Amino acid sequence: MPCDAILFDLDGTLLDSLKDLADAVHHALSLHGLPRRSLAEVRAFVGSGVRKLVERSAGFGPDDARYAPLFAAFQDYYAVHCGDATAPYPGIPELLAELKTRGFLLAVVSNKQDREVRALVERHFPGMFSATAGERPGIPRKPDPAPILNVIAELGTQRSRVIYVGDSDVDARTAANAGVPLTAVTWGYRSVEQLKEAGAERFIDSPQQLLELI
Numbered sequence: 001m002p003c004d005a006i007l008f009d010l011d012g013t014l015l016d017s018l019k020d021l022a023d024a025v026h027h028a029l030s031l032h033g034l035p036r037r038s039l040a041e042v043r044a045f046v047g048s049g050v051r052k053l054v055e056r057s058a059g060f061g062p063d064d065a066r067y068a069p070l071f072a073a074f075q076d077y078y079a080v081h082c083g084d085a086t087a088p089y090p091g092i093p094e095l096l097a098e099l100k101t102r103g104f105l106l107a108v109v110s111n112k113q114d115r116e117v118r119a120l121v122e123r124h125f126p127g128m129f130s131a132t133a134g135e136r137p138g139i140p141r142k143p144d145p146a147p148i149l150n151v152i153a154e155l156g157t158q159r160s161r162v163i164y165v166g167d168s169d170v171d172a173r174t175a176a177n178a179g180v181p182l183t184a185v186t187w188g189y190r191s192v193e194q195l196k197e198a199g200a201e202r203f204i205d206s207p208q209q210l211l212e213l214i
Contacts, residue, residue: 083123
């Protein structure tokens with residue numbers, strides 16, 4: 001797989017952030033008298049950005065007057081606690097270091113809000129990435145191809161020289177929409193069956209296996 005740049009999703013691919021996301025959801029729901037969600041439910045709800053996560057967890061969206069204060073409660077809590085339990089998956093720091101040594105351009109493309117993306121990347125992977133892209137005003141979220149295409153342009157490379165690594169059905173659709181090959185990880189928030197249904201065809205079971213593909 002000849003390439004000079006590798007783009008990564010963040011949650012479920014590089015970082016296990018599920019507990020911190022679930023804690024923020026539980027805080028917001030409890031604060032507004034809404035029933036808690038199980039960890040399995042929160043796992044199923046992630047992948048499309050925190051606004052959709054809160055909407056799915058609450059069972060109502062922005063058209064409901066309760067949504068804005070609920071989302072604000074989530075944001076306020078997560079901004080402070082997004083790094084409490086979040087940590088890289090085993091082997092990820094070593095993978096990134098090796099890719100960097102080999103001269104690959106590395107980037108993160110996430111549906112997490114941009115400020116949290118930057119904070120977590122700087123905390124866990126300082127100096128590893130040439131570009132990061134989280135949710136920002138005016139740029140559609142994945143599975144729209146815009147976030148990937150913008151990062152490819154920022155890196156100064158071409159789609160034909162890029163691999164995208166992700167863990168979700170959203171990532172599979174994003175890669176297809178952007179016209180770049182996907183390598184799906186099996187340690188993330190979606191099952192292999194769900195990934196296959198979304199169109200994923202190439203899988204890795206450990207970070208080390210990515211090195212064997214490139």
